[in-house]
Amino acid sequence: MATLYVENVPEDRYDALRRRAKENHRSIAAEVLALLEENVPTEKELQKRRRFLRYVERMHSKKRPRRAFPSTEEMIREDRAR
Numbered sequence: 001m002a003t004l005y006v007e008n009v010p011e012d013r014y015d016a017l018r019r020r021a022k023e024n025h026r027s028i029a030a031e032v033l034a035l036l037e038e039n040v041p042t043e044k045e046l047q048k049r050r051r052f053l054r055y056v057e058r059m060h061s062k063k064r065p066r067r068a069f070p071s072t073e074e075m076i077r078e079d080r081a082r
Helices: 011-023 028-039 043-061 072-081
Strands: none
Touching: 011 028
16 A cells, blocks of 8 residues: 655645544544545546446437427316316
């Protein structure tokens, strides 16, 4: 597993990270890993997202038969005829 060292982190960022880690009952290192997992997708995750996007695009592009709804006028006439 690789090791990551980060220098020159602005004080306000570090304080926000420390606060977030404390709220989530994690160490700062564990919080940074959680943030990376949430926000930096791996190549495998990107491929999965692309497949899903292609699937959604295919579903969206399929022509669905339009149902003809009666006009408001027709519905009122039908209701009055009851």
